[in-house]
Amino acid sequence: MEDISSYVQKNKERFIGELKDLLKIPSVSADPVFSQDVLNTAEAVKENLLKAGCDRAEICDTPGYPIVYGEKSIDPDLPTVLVYGHYDVQPPDPMDLWESGPFDPVIKQTPGHPEGAIFARGACDDKGQMFMHVKALEYMVQSGTLPCNVKFMIEGEEEVGSASLEWFIERNQEKLKNDVILISDTGMISNTQPSITTGLRGLSYVEVEVTGPNRDLHSGLYGGAVANPINVLAGMIASLHDENNRITIPGFYDKVEEISPEERSEMAKAPFSLEQYKNALDIDDVYGEAGYTTNERSSIRPTLDVNGIWGGYTGEGAKTVIPSAAYAKISMRLVPDQDWEEICQLFKDHFESIAPKGVKVVVKPHHGGQAYVTPIDSIGYQAASKAYSDTFGITPIPQRSGGSIPIVSLFEKELKSKTILMGFGLNSDAIHSPNEHFGVFNYLKGIETIPLFYRHFTELFRSQENES
């Protein structure tokens, strides 16, 4: 039986080529212009699952983009691993900041990736990381080492809120039955210090519109006499944080779980260089909620960020206008036990209440999801921890992430199982940014590590069964 390292080395070029083929398709779910590309990507994923060894793979229609389902069953008495991933990608803009085309994958060497990294939108989030699981399955099938049943559920709307996923899960609970869920859509501390994400923040995303006069006005004739929607929106946004950078929405922090000092000092042991962090971003200082470190602010504390703002004349040159309206997209990252729908409502009630006279404010909740924490004493976590130890030679550090994967708490609620976040990305991979990339080292390491998870999990699962 060929070991995984040899198999990976032998098939490395093909593994990279197959991933590049997937990356070439611009599966941008946020923009209907790309809808055929999204559908084509689903087809490509299905084909790849079949080639990797699934007994069956199908395109499952939903009210939105389809979900690709695949499975290989070997024995109903063995546990079942369900792999979740997404085949859609973030919009690529701003286009002018990409050094190579977002859908024209190329391998470039960088200081952080001496073995090269694949540059493309979706290289890391999530096609590269999702595809590791497909190649891991290929190995296990080819080498006859698949120790348990496996199912794949790969969706096409993760970047726009996974609206159809709950619909699909509700109607396919039997089909999706499993003992643990694997997701690779997170990162590690570094290529020499692996980590496993044990916590995810929740998300509440809203759009706001502030309207003043019923038409754009000449800022000479009307300037000073009427409320300017841009100035008003700026003031309302500014009021959402106090001088300690705490969010001022009434009730916002009511359900926030305060992390114990013990846990906070455990977290503080993870390697972190504030200087490197600042230098990587070219900022002279970090900034956040008083009383918390950078890592705490971006993992165990809730936040509010304006993701987009626009209004008035934004083209070349000057235009002296008071616009009729101004707009913003605002999102809040949440922690246990904040409820994302309640937070949207609290935001809406508060934001509409602070609208001054002279304007009308509309808040439209957009999408969201709950925060989540994976217990590190679960057999899923232990299996993953062993797998990383095997391939990296060092125990992974459990880490709470700032990102959100809203469907994780949905999975627990509907499918009654835990999710293990086996990520192989790096913070510097620039996901959601121009020049997103995924290290060749990371891609191949993931393919090598995942089969070890299957082995350890099946062993731990069977021990647990024998004990009970």
Added chain:
Amino acid sequence: MEDISSYVQKNKERFIGELKDLLKIPSVSADPVFSQDVLNTAEAVKENLLKAGCDRAEICDTPGYPIVYGEKSIDPDLPTVLVYGHYDVQPPDPMDLWESGPFDPVIKQTPGHPEGAIFARGACDDKGQMFMHVKALEYMVQSGTLPCNVKFMIEGEEEVGSASLEWFIERNQEKLKNDVILISDTGMISNTQPSITTGLRGLSYVEVEVTGPNRDLHSGLYGGAVANPINVLAGMIASLHDENNRITIPGFYDKVEEISPEERSEMAKAPFSLEQYKNALDIDDVYGEAGYTTNERSSIRPTLDVNGIWGGYTGEGAKTVIPSAAYAKISMRLVPDQDWEEICQLFKDHFESIAPKGVKVVVKPHHGGQAYVTPIDSIGYQAASKAYSDTFGITPIPQRSGGSIPIVSLFEKELKSKTILMGFGLNSDAIHSPNEHFGVFNYLKGIETIPLFYRHFTELFRSQENES
């Protein structure tokens, strides 16, 4: 000798057709995409001046768009009127709010314009109002009633700051020598209550850029840990006004002329309905500097407005990003004796000083001009007042406008003469907005009134000369 009313009625269709031809050319000076159209408009203006009876008309090159110069000299002992106007127009956006094409002039009846109004970008500001002077010249030449010399100086960069005008004036002081300058680029109270603008606000226009991290960031991984340029920009903008809506830039009000209580109560006598004002804009309340009325806020007080703001993801759907940078275009309307360049500097110094840690701020002063007041005891004002009384049957009210025509104080400084603002537009003409229009009544009334200005001015000028 045919009187002006008959002449106007007889030639009404042609007058409207010639103006429409001019309005069809999209002379948008702010956008280089339209540069050929701007040049074509200059040519058309020159042709019209010659047809109207100028002895000479020429396209004068400048470092920017050309200036169209025209003249008819009849006697060096007679006074000279210099007519200033501009043939460039504001950008038409937002395009989707126009009911007919911005460069497809049509006449539509409205409640405020029962005789119809010409709808097009530039109909009022400034092609319609500028062209009244060309048709007035045509009448005076055709009827042999031109009482004095006349010169035309029509530029193509007014909407973008008139950068070449000072250059042109400095080099052509002899050529532009005059006894009074006429500009029609302002409005009246109503079609039954004419008014003459006796004051203009100054203008300082700047662009600001707030940059945080060196790339767009994932708002999950980084949210809460770094300063978000949009949130920071919003806070900085919000801080520019205090709770009384006074501008907080140090030194901003130092040179502001406080208007006397007597003059304020004179101003308060002009007809004004706050209810109609609010209803016309569909706002539930006006808003401005504490202690001043709506008319005062928009004429004798300085202001600060954000004209445009943008940053982050503004497209369809959601994108959870912390953008690398956020931007705004900000302008301030000034009153005597604020100096526009000093105000730009005060803004820049202040705005850059309030930048918090974690971001870099760049302020780029853009363009501007001084405020201006026309004394109502000048013979130019008296001649205009008489002319309006003749054609409207009611004395015009002297009014201070909120708008800016920065070159007016430049004229006084370089050409040593006063400017009379003989406007025939209305505030409801929606200049700088979609569906800009100019009443047929107003257009024709202007053509009838202007020759009477020439007659009264020449009489008053000669009396003044005889007295001295």
